[in-house]
Amino acid sequence: MTVATARAAGAFRVWLRNYESWKDFAVASLVGTVAEPLLYFAAIGFGLGRFVEDIQGQPYVAFLAPGLVAATAMNAAAFETTFGSFTRMTEQRTYEAIVMTPISVGEVVAGDILWAASKSLLGGGVILLIMLPLGLIEGPLALAVLPLTFAVGIMFGALGMAYTAIAPSYTFFNYFFTLVIGVMFLFSGVFFPLEGLPGWVGWAAWLLPLTHAVILMRGLTSGALAPSMWIDLAWLVAFTLLVFWLAVRLIRRRLIR
Amino acid sequence: MSDTDGDVLVRAVGLVKSYGGEPVVKGIDFEVRRGECLGFLGPNGAGKTTTINMICCFVSVGGGELEVFGRPVEGHAREIKRRLGVVSQDNNLDPDLTVIKNLLVYGRYFGIPRERRLERAEELLEFVQLDEKRDSHIRQLSGGMRRRLTLARALISTPELLILDEPSTGLDPQARHVVWQKLRALNRAGVTMLLTTHYMEEAAQLCDRVLIMDEGRIIARGTPEGLIDEHIGAEVLELYPSDPAHAGALALLEGAADHVERAGDEVFGFFRQGERARELLPALAEHHVVHRRATLEDVFLRLTGRELRE
Numbered sequence: 001m002t003v004a005t006a007r008a009a010g011a012f013r014v015w016l017r018n019y020e021s022w023k024d025f026a027v028a029s030l031v032g033t034v035a036e037p038l039l040y041f042a043a044i045g046f047g048l049g050r051f052v053e054d055i056q057g058q059p060y061v062a063f064l065a066p067g068l069v070a071a072t073a074m075n076a077a078a079f080e081t082t083f084g085s086f087t088r089m090t091e092q093r094t095y096e097a098i099v100m101t102p103i104s105v106g107e108v109v110a111g112d113i114l115w116a117a118s119k120s121l122l123g124g125g126v127i128l129l130i131m132l133p134l135g136l137i138e139g140p141l142a143l144a145v146l147p148l149t150f151a152v153g154i155m156f157g158a159l160g161m162a163y164t165a166i167a168p169s170y171t172f173f174n175y176f177f178t179l180v181i182g183v184m185f186l187f188s189g190v191f192f193p194l195e196g197l198p199g200w201v202g203w204a205a206w207l208l209p210l211t212h213a214v215i216l217m218r219g220l221t222s223g224a225l226a227p228s229m230w231i232d233l234a235w236l237v238a239f240t241l242l243v244f245w246l247a248v249r250l251i252r253r254r255l256i257r
Numbered sequence: 258m259s260d261t262d263g264d265v266l267v268r269a270v271g272l273v274k275s276y277g278g279e280p281v282v283k284g285i286d287f288e289v290r291r292g293e294c295l296g297f298l299g300p301n302g303a304g305k306t307t308t309i310n311m312i313c314c315f316v317s318v319g320g321g322e323l324e325v326f327g328r329p330v331e332g333h334a335r336e337i338k339r340r341l342g343v344v345s346q347d348n349n350l351d352p353d354l355t356v357i358k359n360l361l362v363y364g365r366y367f368g369i370p371r372e373r374r375l376e377r378a379e380e381l382l383e384f385v386q387l388d389e390k391r392d393s394h395i396r397q398l399s400g401g402m403r404r405r406l407t408l409a410r411a412l413i414s415t416p417e418l419l420i421l422d423e424p425s426t427g428l429d430p431q432a433r434h435v436v437w438q439k440l441r442a443l444n445r446a447g448v449t450m451l452l453t454t455h456y457m458e459e460a461a462q463l464c465d466r467v468l469i470m471d472e473g474r475i476i477a478r479g480t481p482e483g484l485i486d487e488h489i490g491a492e493v494l495e496l497y498p499s500d501p502a503h504a505g506a507l508a509l510l511e512g513a514a515d516h517v518e519r520a521g522d523e524v525f526g527f528f529r530q531g532e533r534a535r536e537l538l539p540a541l542a543e544h545h546v547v548h549r550r551a552t553l554e555d556v557f558l559r560l561t562g563r564e565l566r567e
Contacts, residue, residue, distance in 0.1 A: 006335065009368065017362050021353030093349035100313055100343040101366035101414075102335045257276060257316050 007110075010103040014111025015118070017098075032079070033123040037072040041065065041127060044191065055193055058222065062136045066217035067190035069127050069145060070152055073120035074210055077153040078181050080116035081160035082173050088112070089164065095255060105252040113157035113247070120153025121146065131221065138223035145220050152213045155236060156181075158243040159209075165250030184210040209239050263327070264291045266418050266449055267312055271321035274307050281307050283473035284321065289418065294440075294450040296464035298457070298553075300561055303470040305453040306346065309420050312451070313343050326417070339367060342416030344407050346423050350395045356406060357382065357391040364413040374413065381409035385439060401432025408439060419443065421452040425459055437462055457554035467553070471561045481553050489555045490515055490529035494537065495547040497523060506544045513537050520563050527551065 022029060041064070049060035056063065088094040098108050128145050131137050163176045187201075188210035194202050205211045212232035219225045267289035274282040282304040289295050297305040310316035312325055314334035323330050325337045351359050357378060364374035382388040385405035390398065398406065404424065411419060424440065425433040440463055444450055454460050460467050461481045469477040469484075477484060496503075496510055507524060511517050513533055514526030528534040531550075538548060 010366075013365050013368075016365065017351070017354075020358060020362060021351070092352055093347065094351055094353075096315075096345070097349040097351065097363075098366060099315060100338065100341075100345070101363065102339045102368070103366050104335065 006102075007104070007107055010107030011110035011114060013103065014098065014108050015115050017094075018112065018115040019118075029119075030122075033076050033119050034126045037068055037075075037123055037127055038130070041068055041130070061134070062222070063193075063218070064191065065127060065131050065136050066145070066221040067188075067214045069124040069149060069221075070210060070213040070217045071185050071188075071190045072123040072127060073117075073149045073152040073213070074156045074181065074184065076119040076123045077113075077116040077155075077157035078160040078177075080119055081112060081157045082164050082167070082176060083170070084116070085112050085161055086164045086167060086170065086173075089251070089255070095251075099255065105255055106248045109161060109248045109251050110244075113154055113161055113244070116157030116160070117150050117153030120156070121150045124149035124152075137221050141223055141225075142221045145217060148213070148216055148220065151236065151240070155209060155213075155240040155243065158240060158247045161247035162243050162250055165247065165254050184208045189214045209236065212236050265289070266291055266326060267451070268324045269308075269322065272308070272311065272318065272323055273320035274304070274311060274316065275319050281473050282311075282319070285470070285473075285475050287468055287475065287478075289449060289451050291417075291449050292444075292447060293465045294444045294452070294463050296460040296467040297451070297453040297470055298455065298460055298467050298557060299453075299470035300455060302472075304473040305470055306422055308470075309422055309451065309453060313341060313420060314338055339414070340417045342411035342414060342419045344404075344411045344419070344421040344424055346426065348395075348403050348407065350403060350406060350410070352395045355392050355394055356387060356398070359395070359406060360410055360413050363410045367414040369414060377413055377415070378409075381412055384412075385409045386435075399432070401428050401435065404428060404432070404436060405439070408436070412443075417449060419448050419450045421450065423454055424452055425454075425456065433459075457552060457557055461553045469557060469560055476560055477556070484556045485551050485553060488559055489551040490527050491551055492528045492531040492534040493549055493551050493555060494526040494528070494534050494541070495523060495549070496526065496541070497545040497547075503544065506541055506546075509537060509540055518559075525555075527555070 045061040045064045045068075049064065052060040054060070095105075095108050099105055125146060128137075128142065159180075160176070163173075163180075167173060167176075187205055188208050189205065190210070194205050194211070212235045215232045216229055216236070219229050265288050267287075269285060269287050271284045271286065272282055273280070273284055281302075285304075285308065297308065299305050307316055311318050311323055311330065314330050314337060318330055326340055328337060330337060351362065354362055360378040360381060361374050364377065369377070379388075382391055385408055387402060387406055387409065390402065395403065408424070421440070425436050428436065437459070440450065444463070450463070452459075452463065464481060466478065466480055467484065468475050477488070479487065494510060494514070496506060510524060510526040513528075513536075515529050516527040518525045518527070526534070534548060538546070
């Protein structure tokens with residue numbers, strides 16, 4: 001077995017561990033992963049949406065839905081690799097037990113992040129599924145939303161994991177969820193277009209990873225793709241590689257002395 | 258060097274480790290030989306756990322050489338860990354999984370095929386007497402059960418070397434003796450064991466050889482009997498001189514014993530020949546005296562001193 005396949009197998013075994021502990025409590029977990037975004041979808045999309053005029057030629061709910069897929073992917077993954085991973089790393093000492101086996105710290109981190117991305121896929125996928133009968137999807141290109149949702153999950157899973165590595169206690173996740181995740185949720189173009197706002201707002205939003213995920217999601221569901229979206233994709237790939245590397249490094253530093 | 262000496266599973270030469278500039282292991286040499294049970298004895302902070310964590314590739318080697326299964330630990334962690342079984346000091350069983358799943362999921366980390374894992378898990382549940390608890394959750398188990406399950410978990414991969422960090426700390430006497438029985442059975446079956454403990458009785462019961470560590474150094478090594486014989490002798494008289502007439506008793510003890518030690522309100526007289534202690538007993542009959550065989554604990558306290566380690 002080469003090193004690469006051994007690493008992939010290790011990460012997958014950690015993923016399976018999470019799956020097996022999740023499936024017994026799947027219903028409770030689904031409430032957070034799936035039901036919450038659907039409530040947003042109903043309340044903002046249909047409730048508030050009735051009073052909003054068409055945006056970029058789309059009904060408000062069609063504008064909102066792809067953004068909500070990206071935001072759901074973010075929330076599900078970030079929640080998993082903070083509260084979930086922090087508990088496994090500290091209180092339960094599950095990480096410590098696993099790294100006593102042939103599995104390495106990098107594989108534990110990768111397995112947890114892939115698990116977080118799987119939850120993103122589940123939550124985002126359900127929204128996509130509901131968009132279909134509502135006629136909010138233009139063409140088969142929208143299928144690419146699924147791998148993109150998984151990729152967005154990896155990115156925010158890795159970001160959450162990097163924060164987990166430096167968080168002294170649960171209380172410190174308040175900073176992360178309010179100042180990082182909360183800001184992105186509200187100001188990355190999920191609920192309103194960033195075009196037409198003062199220039200500095202656009203630039204600030206451009207620095208937020210979720211902004212690029214929202215642009216790509218919207219392009220895929222509406223079918224209105226633009227060449228500039230390659231830049232958004234490149235931005236996401238670069239940021240994901242950076243935070244993933246950082247997450248592995250920081251967790252290793254915290255775990256192995 | 259492994260090819261010439263396949264019977265040495267662990268070899269440390271001048272092994273060193275510091276945490277943040279503070280040295281905790283200060284250059285130790287030792288070997289673990291195939292089939293033996295080796296004990297690391299030492300007070301808190303002696304460097305025992307750090308040493309075994311370096312063997313488990315959980316703590317990086319600070320300096321010197323450390324070979325496990327004939328390979329340096331740096332760069333061979335995956336290979337080494339595949340052949341090790343580890344029972345760590347604190348409970349780190351997976352609380353999200355049932356008893357049987359703890360074994361099966363852990364076995365999968367080693368890449369053991371499902372059929373083999375199932376078979377092995379059944380064997381081990383029986384071995385540690387937990388077959389009736391197979392579907393229980395970890396929080397429903399007593400401390401002794403958890404420790405037995407941790408032992409079973411470490412054995413799922415049929416390790417060549419079993420590493421145990423204070424295997425019976427925190428257990429009640431019944432549970433402790435069950436753990437000891439299991440460990441003796443494993444050692445008889447040929448499993449090499451390395452354990453740390455600060456229970457001298459545990460070391461005397463289980464270990465073929467012991468290394469006494471203190472402040473990051475190995476200060477004595479040998480068989481439990483050999484160490485007792487070398488450092489203490491055969492028998493001990495403990496005198497609790499609470500009555501006013503104790504001065505006479507004290508003088509008798511000091512005259513007859515090979516070595517006398519005072520600690521608080523106790524006086525210990527150590528005798529190389531047991532008969533000399535027994536001859537003295539009638540003369541001390543009116544005093545509060547305990548007569549007993551010398552133990553590893555006497556060696557330990559002699560070598561590491563009696564002051565508290567906190």
